[in-house]
Amino acid sequence: MTDDLLKKHEGWNDEDFKKAYGTQWEAMKAQDTFMRLPKEDQEAIRKVEIQRWENQKNGMAKIKVYADMEEVQRRFVGVLANDRDARAYIESVVIAVSSDPQLQQCNPRSIMYQALRAASLRLSVDKSLHQAHLVRYGEECQLIVDYHGLVQMSEDTGYYSIPPNVSPIYEGEDVKIDRFSGQVKIEGEKKSSTVIGWCGYFKAKNGSERWLYMTNDECDSHGKKYNPKGFASPKSAWSTDKEKMRRKTVLRQLVLRWGHFTPYIEKVMLSGDVIGIEQSELPPAEAIAIIPSQKIDERDVMAELGYAQQ
Secondary structure: OOOOHHHHOOOHHHHHHHHHHHHHHHHHHHHHHHHOHHHHHHHHHHHHHHOOOOHHHHHHHHHHHHHHOOHHHHHHHHHHHHHHHHHHHHHHHHHHHOOOOOHHHOOOHHHHHHHHHHHHHHOOHHHOOOOOOOEEEEEEEEEEEOOHHHHHHHHOOEEEEEHOOOEEEOOOOEEEEEEOOEEEEEEEEEOOEEEEEEEEEEEOOOEEEEEEEHHHHHHHHHHHHHHHHHHHHHOHHHHHHHOOOHHHHHHHHHHHHOOOHHHHHHHHHHHOOOOOOOOHHOOOHOOOOOOOOOOOOHHHHHHOOOOOOO
16 A cells, blocks of 8 residues: 555545445555554564464365365265265365354364264255354354254155244234144234244144244343353354344244154254264374475465555
């Protein structure tokens, strides 16, 4: 960033940057802020960012090496029944990890074990499909089954004539619940697009029906109680997409209370294990061959991270 550009930006606020640079305004503002720092502060930031970048690259390389191990490949073939599907699934796991710097800090064995759990449930870890997600907890990876994953597993049972689903209840609509049958009736008319609660429902092929209604406050209270750290984190879905989490909470409570899964799926979901495989049976992370470190060009790294060079 040149001295002329720094002078031009003098006294600018967010609106000025937005007007001048459109969708790139945040990057330009960050560069401007960085270049106005004292030289020693710039150098300290460069060192931290380069180390973080190197750690991520090394972490990703280790995961790729681990995923290519014969024993790991064999376990996925055992779960998915053939080599082609196993290789495709492992590649989807590597792609999911490559797009998440947090996951790259996890133990590779825990990542692949949780991926085996997802594969055994026939769920994809592709984030765009919203079936299952690999999530970092400390140095370990955990599997989180998402909304579409719960629906998919329910539909696969063949138990339902109307599979589990959740719909929003809007301001102006009044929910009436029969205390004996649990049946939910929605009266009144929608006054706005403000969602006040969520109603889940399914109908089995034998004719039995189940309903579950939870207000927004009830959903939030459930999230605070059973996932306090996630609920409080500004980076979690409870902060970034609260409606999605409320919908998922109702669906999960509906299917876990009254839904139907195969005995295998119930055991995998409740135990957190892959049936027939212990995590300790996978190769330890220490078995990964040491990857020779490559020479890093500081200017290339800082350019990739979006920092200007003087």
